[in-house]
Amino acid sequence: MDFPDRDDVAGLLESRPLPSFARVRYEPSTDALADPPSRARSELDRLALEDLAAGATIAVGVGSRGIHAIDGIVAEVVSGLDERGFEPVIVPAMGSHGGATSEGQREILETLGITETNMGVPIDARMDTERVAEVEVGGTRTPVYVASAALEADAVLVVNRIKPHTNFSGRLESGLCKMIAVGLGKQQGAGAFHSTAIRRGYVPTIEALVDAIRESVPLVGGIALVENFHEETARVEAIPAPDLERREPELLERAKEEMATLPVDNVDLLVVDELGKEISGAGMDTNVIGRYRVLNAPDPDRPSIDLIYARGLTEATKGNGNGIGLADVTRRAAVEQLDLRKTYANALTSGSLAKARLPVVAPDDEMALRITLNALGDYDPEDARIVWIENTTDLVELRVSEALLPEIADAVTVVGRETVAFEEGSASFEQA
Numbered sequence: 151m152d153f154p155d156r157d158d159v160a161g162l163l164e165s166r167p168l169p170s171f172a173r174v175r176y177e178p179s180t181d182a183l184a185d186p187p188s189r190a191r192s193e194l195d196r197l198a199l200e201d202l203a204a205g206a207t208i209a210v211g212v213g214s215r216g217i218h219a220i221d222g223i224v225a226e227v228v229s230g231l232d233e234r235g236f237e238p239v240i241v242p243a244m245g246s247h248g249g250a251t252s253e254g255q256r257e258i259l260e261t262l263g264i265t266e267t268n269m270g271v272p273i274d275a276r277m278d279t280e281r282v283a284e285v286e287v288g289g290t291r292t293p294v295y296v297a298s299a300a301l302e303a304d305a306v307l308v309v310n311r312i313k314p315h316t317n318f319s320g321r322l323e324s325g326l327c328k329m330i331a332v333g334l335g336k337q338q339g340a341g342a343f344h345s346t347a348i349r350r351g352y353v354p355t356i357e358a359l360v361d362a363i364r365e366s367v368p369l370v371g372g373i374a375l376v377e378n379f380h381e382e383t384a385r386v387e388a389i390p391a392p393d394l395e396r397r398e399p400e401l402l403e404r405a406k407e408e409m410a411t412l413p414v415d416n417v418d419l420l421v422v423d424e425l426g427k428e429i430s431g432a433g434m435d436t437n438v439i440g441r442y443r444v445l446n447a448p449d450p451d452r453p454s455i456d457l458i459y460a461r462g463l464t465e466a467t468k469g470n471g472n473g474i475g476l477a478d479v480t481r482r483a484a485v486e487q488l489d490l491r492k493t494y495a496n497a498l499t500s501g502s503l504a505k506a507r508l509p510v511v512a513p514d515d516e517m518a519l520r521i522t523l524n525a526l527g528d529y530d531p532e533d534a535r536i537v538w539i540e541n542t543t544d545l546v547e548l549r550v551s552e553a554l555l556p557e558i559a560d561a562v563t564v565v566g567r568e569t570v571a572f573e574e575g576s577a578s579f580e581q582a
Contacts, residue, residue, distance in 0.1 A: 153482055153511045156575065159521070166523040168570045169531040169551040170582055171538065174562040176413045177546055180378035186386050187222035190309070190373050191230040193388035197370045202305055204235040208370075209274075209303035211243030211334055212264060213255065214324075215428035215466075216543065217311045217375060218383050221263030224309055227373060228271045240264065240273045241299045243308055243333030245340030246499035247427070247470075249492045252277050261428070261466055274299035279338045282366035285358040288350035294362045295339035301367065308334070308372040312401045314409060316432035317502060318447045320353035321399040324431070326372035326389060331359035337499055344501040348445050357395060364391055376401050378408045381543055410545045411438060412537060413558045415453040419522050421538040422460045425474065426467030427496075432505055433473020434460070435542035441476050443504035457522045461515065463487040464541070472496040475507035478525070481518050485511055514575030549579070 183189055202208075208231050212224050228238040240259070248254025252275040259265065259273065266273050278298040285292050300306045310333075312325035322328065332343045347355040363369060369391040376385040385404065389397045412420075425433035436442050440453040460477035462484040463469070469489025474480060485508065497506035512518035523529050531551075538549040549568065550558070567582035 153485070154513065156513045156517055159513060159517045163517070163520045163524050165520060166529055167531050168519065168523070169534050169536060169553065171536075171549040171551055171568045171570070171579070172555055172564050173547065173549050173566040173568055173579075174558075174564050175547050176562045178379050180380060180382070180408065181384050182378055182380070182382040183384065183386060186219050186375070186383035187226040189386040190223045191226040193373060193386055194227065194230045194234070196388040197307065197390055199231075199234060199236070199305075199370065202236065205237060206304035207237045207239060207302075208305045208307060209241045209300040210238050211241050211300065211306065211308035211329060212310070213242045213244035213247065213258065213333060214310050214329070215258065215262060216381070216430070218377055218381050220309075221268065223373070223375070223386070224264055225269055227309060228269055232271070238271045239299070239303060240269060240271060241297055241334070242273070242275050243297070243329050245332050245335065246337040246495050250277065250337040250495045250499065254492070257468070261468075277336050279336050283362040285362050287346050287355050287358050290346050290350050292346040292355070292358070293342050294359050294366070295335040295342060296363060296367055297334050297336050300334055303368070305368045305370045306334075307370050309375070310372065311375040311377060312398060313377065313405045314402070314437045315352070316430055316436040317442055317444045317500070318352040319450070321402070322353050322356050322395065323402055325398050325402065326374055327356050327360045327394055327398055329372070330363055330369065330394075331356045334363070337495075340499050344499065348501045352447070360394065374398065374401055376405045376408065379410045380546065381410065384408055409437065410435075410543060412453055412539075412545065413561045414535070414537065414550070414554055416535060417453060417455045417537050418457065418526055418535040419537075420455045420458045421536070422458065422477070422542065423540045424462050424464045425460055425471070425541065426464030427470050427472065428464065428466045429541045429543045430473065432476065432502075433467075433471065434458075434476055436476070438542040438545070439476060443476060444502050457525060459518050459522050460484060460509070461518075468492065470496060471506075473505050475505045475509065477509045479510045479512055479518050479521050480508070481512045481514055483514075515577035516572045516575045519570075519577070
């Protein structure tokens with residue numbers, strides 16, 4: 151596809167000056183565990199493992215990206231299971247991620263540092279599933295699928311972070327229950343889940359599926375992780391299978407209190423250097439940008455961001471640009487990074503089609519910023535509320551336009567003053 155070049159775009163847009171920026175550090179006080187992997191190993195004692203026979207195989211479901219120390223945590227979990235006389239096997243529990251292929255899911259685990267060599271146990275990445283039940287959610291009958299690799303084990307536990315979800319809000323969001331209901335179902339199960347959840351609601355669908363899976367699968371529970379603002383592990387807790395729906399909402403509330411957010415709620419333009427699946431399931435954390443763009447799920451009340459310019463993809467996302475559709479403008483360099491097969495596999499399975507749409511594609515940074523500033527209408531660089539971040543996870547250091555400083559002065563520390571310069575259309579910051 152041929153996108154307009156600079157000559158095509160420049161003549162349509164008035165040149166507008168950018169404001170000067172302050173580079174600031176934003177570091178709310180937080181707590182963190184000194185040794186999350188060791189805590190995960192010791193937490194295994196809280197699960198009903200004593201009921202299992204010696205030599206029992208235990209499927210350990212993992213696969214969410216962007217989790218602090220996940221390789222060390224999983225290594226200690228499988229080592230702890232081995233020490234107790236069991237035979238652990240790692241099962242990717244990530245729905246359709248990795249292009250909905252076993253090779254793709256192994257590749258994702260490898261990027262997390264989770265390999266057979268590193269973990270010392272086998273990885274069963276088959277995409278095969280079995281239908282174990284059918285549930286009714288709001289009058290809709292929904293089949294329940296579970297990975298064959300999990301069903302063939304004598305017991306199943308999952309390891310995942312509990313955090314606000316990127317598509318919806320409720321008492322259960324991203325965490326152990328969703329991994330059990332969706333991740334363990336592979337592409338087939340994830341597709342069935344999202345088809346019902348979009349129409350009947352995410353939380354009741356999760357609850358119905360978890361209850362059915364618990365009746366059909368030897369589920370012992372999971373290891374829940376909660377992270378702080380700095381994406382460090384703040385809590386590790388084993389939750390036995392019968393207690394999942396009771397305990398997980400309590401940990402979710404703590405995760406919401408700890409999660410990374412912008413220091414300001416009302417923004418004219420947010421510039422995001424990179425998006426990717428290891429940053430958020432939606433490429434950009436929707437709770438940071440204030441956009442879900444999901445049917446039957448209203449966007450968060452805050453923050454309120456008028457326009458978003460997404461500059462590119464991370465290397466680790468391997469071309470999966472799911473979430474680029476949450477931006478209003480991107481640039482040609484980002485589009486050239488896209489692997490549409492992976493992006494579409496993610497969007498089609500989740501039913502969140504908006505996240506795979508292409509925003510307006512500018513030839514470069516200079517034209518992208520000119521497009522967004524013109525789109526703001528009555529733009530004045532002295533009053534412009536612009537925030538520039540690396541991604542929606544790394545929010546300790548960011549840049550804000552000078553107009554925002556009085557509002558956030560008590561929450562941030564100014565470490566420099568900068569202006570934006572362009573070289574052949576590419577933006578960089580220079581000391582003011």
